Amino acid sequence: MAEIREKEQFLAYLRGAGHRVTAERLALFDEIFAQHGHIDAEELHAAMRSQGLKISRATVYRNLDLLVASGLASKQRLGGLRDRRFLYEHVHRGQHHDHLVCAACGRVVEFVSPGIAALQTEICRAHGFVPTHHTLEIRSLCNACAAPGATLGPSRPTAQRAGGGTGV
Amino acid sequence: MAEIREKEQFLAYLRGAGHRVTAERLALFDEIFAQHGHIDAEELHAAMRSQGLKISRATVYRNLDLLVASGLASKQRLGGLRDRRFLYEHVHRGQHHDHLVCAACGRVVEFVSPGIAALQTEICRAHGFVPTHHTLEIRSLCNACAAPGATLGPSRPTAQRAGGGTGV
DNA sequence: CTCGTATTGAGATTTGGTCGCAATAAAAGC
DNA sequence: GCTTTTATTGCGACCAAATCTCAATACGAG
Numbered sequence: 001m002a003e004i005r006e007k008e009q010f011l012a013y014l015r016g017a018g019h020r021v022t023a024e025r026l027a028l029f030d031e032i033f034a035q036h037g038h039i040d041a042e043e044l045h046a047a048m049r050s051q052g053l054k055i056s057r058a059t060v061y062r063n064l065d066l067l068v069a070s071g072l073a074s075k076q077r078l079g080g081l082r083d084r085r086f087l088y089e090h091v092h093r094g095q096h097h098d099h100l101v102c103a104a105c106g107r108v109v110e111f112v113s114p115g116i117a118a119l120q121t122e123i124c125r126a127h128g129f130v131p132t133h134h135t136l137e138i139r140s141l142c143n144a145c146a147a148p149g150a151t152l153g154p155s156r157p158t159a160q161r162a163g164g165g166t167g168v
Numbered sequence: 169m170a171e172i173r174e175k176e177q178f179l180a181y182l183r184g185a186g187h188r189v190t191a192e193r194l195a196l197f198d199e200i201f202a203q204h205g206h207i208d209a210e211e212l213h214a215a216m217r218s219q220g221l222k223i224s225r226a227t228v229y230r231n232l233d234l235l236v237a238s239g240l241a242s243k244q245r246l247g248g249l250r251d252r253r254f255l256y257e258h259v260h261r262g263q264h265h266d267h268l269v270c271a272a273c274g275r276v277v278e279f280v281s282p283g284i285a286a287l288q289t290e291i292c293r294a295h296g297f298v299p300t301h302h303t304l305e306i307r308s309l310c311n312a313c314a315a316p317g318a319t320l321g322p323s324r325p326t327a328q329r330a331g332g333g334t335g336v
Numbered sequence: 337c338t339c340g341t342a343t344t345g346a347g348a349t350t351t352g353g354t355c356g357c358a359a360t361a362a363a364a365g366c
Numbered sequence: 367g368c369t370t371t372t373a374t375t376g377c378g379a380c381c382a383a384a385t386c387t388c389a390a391t392a393c394g395a396g
Contacts, residue, residue, distance in 0.1 A: 018342090019342080019343095020341095020342060020343070020392085020393050020394075021393075021394090022342090022343065022344080022392080022393070023392095024343085024344075025343095040383095041383085041384080042382095042383080054345095055344090055345090056344065056345045056346070057345090057346090057384090058344075058345065058346080058347095058384090058385080058386085059343080059344060059345070061383095061385075062343085062344090062385090063343095076307075077245055077247075077251060079244065079245070079303065083245060084353095084382075084383075085382090085383065085384090086383090086384090100291060100292065100295055100297060102297065103301065103303070109295045109296075109297075111291055111294075111295060113287060113291055115287050116284060116287045116288075116291070119281060119283050119284045119287065120284075120306055123268060123279055123281055123284070123306065124268065124306065124308050126279075127268055127277045127279060128277075128310060128311045129268060129270065129277070129308045129309060129310050129311065129314075130308065130309050130311060130314040131308070132308070132309070132314075133271065133307075133308055133309055134306055134307065134308050135247065135271070135306070135307040135308075136304070136305070136306050136307075137304070137305050137307075138288055138291065138292065138302055138303070138304050139244075139301075139302065139303040139304075139305075140292050140297045140298065140299070140300070140301055140302050140303075141297060141298050141300070141301055142296060142297050142298075143296045143297065143298060146297075146298040146300075186373090187373080187374095188361085188362050188363075188372095188373060188374065189362075189363095190361080190362070190373090190374065190375080191361095192374085192375075193374095208352095209352085209353080210352080210353095222376095223375090223376090224375065224376045224377070225353090225376090225377095226353090226354075226355085226375080226376065226377080226378095227374080227375060227376070229352095229353065229354075230354090230374085230375090252351075252352070252384095253351090253352065253353090254352090254353090
């Protein structure tokens with residue numbers, strides 16, 4: 001549990017924005033920080049219920065938006081299989097990574113690339129976009145799915161984290 | 169009307185895959201090539217109906233998938249406002265571009281960046297993805313939406329095309 | 337502790353997209 | 367050209383994801 005700073009930040013955000021601090025909001029915070037990778041609202045709700053927590057679906061959806069507004073969670077649809085639902089992910093102060101997702105099986109790999117980050121900024125500036133709040137996503141095919149006789153189905157929705165700054 | 173080659177390609181694809189050439193398919197082809205930017209299935213359907221064409225919603229959806237399978241149209245959700253629906257775009261032989269989309273107003277700018285394309289390939293290879301079929305999307309904020317007192321709403325859903333190879 | 341009001345829960349509703357099936361119409365064969 | 371076969375169409379029902387409504391609840395200011 002090293003997300004104490006983050007919880008402080010969440011509380012500060014809530015109070016600063018005139019929102020109340022409710023048991024549901026804290027529980028949701030805990031849950032999303034307990035989760036490892038990308039998770040959707042439905043799964044999050046199920047996970048909480050199965051722990052005996054009483055929280056409604058609507059509340060999960062509503063408060064996820066709050067968590068995103070506070071800057072502590074990101075919400076995005078990743079391409080490929082799982083793009084039917086929004087996926088949420090907790091954010092650790094300032095740390096940013098981008099996503100490489102397999103268009104066939106939905107596998108997600110997180111990566112950090114200084115090179116691409118720089119170009120991203122260039123491109124934004126060149127086209128009248130401000131160079132902040134980027135989100136970059138590359139949709140491609142993982143080796144397994146690209147293999148000749150690939151089954152082309154959801155194999156394992158695992159997300160692995162790539163070592164920072166591969167130098168690429 | 170310079171999309172004669174493309175129509176040939178579509179017909180070739182249909183026959184090659186054992187599909188029939190129907191009036192609806194040709195009409196849909198014409199419509200998507202008559203459209204300028206990204207358009208969703210619902211809008212496409214409405215546009216066709218308003219021209220007096222009789223085609224059902226289901227048929228539009230079904231045949232859009234076909235058009236994508238033929239390689240003549242792309243289907244993707246772009247981040248930001250309009251990410252509720254899939255957006256379609258006709259594809260001119262082999263030409264590829266990526267998207268820069270405003271997370272607030274949904275404005276989309278198309279760009280081509282050799283530099284980013286190269287890094288994309290590197291990153292794919294580095295993480296066990298095959299370096300083909302990329303789709304790269306940068307979500308950020310356009311100047312208008314990032315401005316201090318921005319209204320933060322859908323201003324104009326126009327898509328402008330950026331000149332090829334900015335050298336960036 | 338009391339009170340005003342934001343928040344919650346349950347279910348209805350909306351939205352985007354797919355499905356099942358009878359009617360229709362490509363296109364192959366004669 | 368006329369059948370025959372069978373993919374395709376259109377319609378409405380259906381499904382999933384997310385949002386909304388509104389009465390009941392509970393946070394937190396005073």
